[in-house]
Amino acid sequence: MHPIDPAAHRLTVAPMLDWTDRHCRYFHRLLSPHARLYTEMVTSPALVRGQQLRLLEHSHEEHPVALQLGGSDPVELAKAAVIGTQAGYDEINLNVGCPSDRVQSGKFGACLMREPDLVGECVRAMADAVDVPVTVKCRIGVDDQDEYADLQRFTTTMVEAGVRTLVVHARKAWLQGLSPKENREIPPLDYERVYRLKREFPELTIVINGGITTVDAVREHLAHVDGVMLGRAAYHDPYVLAQVEADLFGTPLPERTDVLERMRIYVEAELARGTQLKHITRHILGLFQGEPGARGFRRQLSEGAHLPGADWGLIESALVAFRQAA
Incomplete structure (x- = not known):
């Protein structure tokens, strides 16, 4: 697995379906020169079978920018990762956290947390195929698979597969009974579980995501983990991105x-x-x-x-x- 500087993920903006398209990312880059930006999730079948290369369009100004892929077929994901790196993306991220029905039906997203060995195969296949870092974004659990030991096993499998950066949404996902919106709000946040993960896997770059909305909160999390990922806060109140940028990197706060x-x-x-x-x-x-x-x-x-x-x-x-x- 190709190394990546842990500081590269100190501030990131979450991949958000229907939101973080290329126009959004260009705007966010103006607010934060240092943040690592992520695309909306792009499915591997869309790239490999559908040849929907328009989904990869982005501007030079967006870098550093990561492509988030959704899929569960190691061979297909490896091909999609190659297409993504050829398009110029700086990182390939595998979605193991989205609870959407349309994602589950394609065996993408959070349902894969039940199959860490398969996720490991996918990660290895992608890493062997490309020369940029391959990372994973997951939840702290899914449905009744809610013990710390489950997250610990998943993380161990990721490390064994060569993952060096793990982005963890500090809520579990309910795949039945809750909408994607409810899955972002109803399952309680458990930041301590993510902190514990960092303590037990010190060699792993851990980025925390979920419910983070202020500069003070970012500072607090960075006392425990390597990076913070802003989601809806960066979208609905984007100036907070500039405020965090100024606090972390000393960049002058723009009007x-x-x-x-x-x-x-x-x-x-x-x-x-x-x-x-x-x-x-x-x-x-x-x-x-x-x-x-x-x-x-x-x-x-x-x-x-x-x-x-x-x-x-x-x-x-x-x-x-x-x-x-x-």
Whole structure:
């Protein structure tokens, strides 16, 4: 397995289905130069059988960026990993944490926590095929498989397979009876279990995920583990990403309005190639979260971005609405 600097995962942004597309990642990169970004999960069949290479599109500015794959066939995953590295991704991450029905039906995601040996085979196959790090994102448990010993066995199997970085969502997943949204909220967080994992596997880079929303919380977790992965907080209140970046790396904290202005070249280039404005603006709605004028900013974008001919001028108008209320 190819080594990776543990510091590379000090701050990361979670792969989130339907959210962390290339437009979102470009925006997040402006907020945090150091964060490691992740794609939405891409299934290995989509790449290998479907040849949906458009799913791998990304810009140079996004790096370092990891491709998250979903699948359970070692041969197919190895082929998908090769396609991903050829597209330029810096890391291949295997999804062993998503509880979605559409994921379970394809034997992807959290259901694989019941089959650590198979996950180990998948990881080894991918690592043998590519020259970038292969990592795993998992839960602390699944359904009634909820003892620390189960997580310990899973982790031991990952280490034996050559995994050097494990991202752990500190909730277990219920595969029956809870929706994906409920699985992000109802199973209780158990950070101590992840901390214990780090104590018992000191050689492993452990990244913690789940319910982390503030700079102070990030600092607290980093006293116990190697890295923190922000999820919904980085999406709904993206400026927190800039605040964590400044705290961890000493990067000057940018003004929100400056971040928005720096999106202009990207937005206009995307519009010129036929991208609709709404596909970009949906990711920036939360930029002014908690600030006076945030509601007017969101309203302008939400009401206008889907209209024919919507362009950068709409974002300027939304910015004016924000400033007038601020």
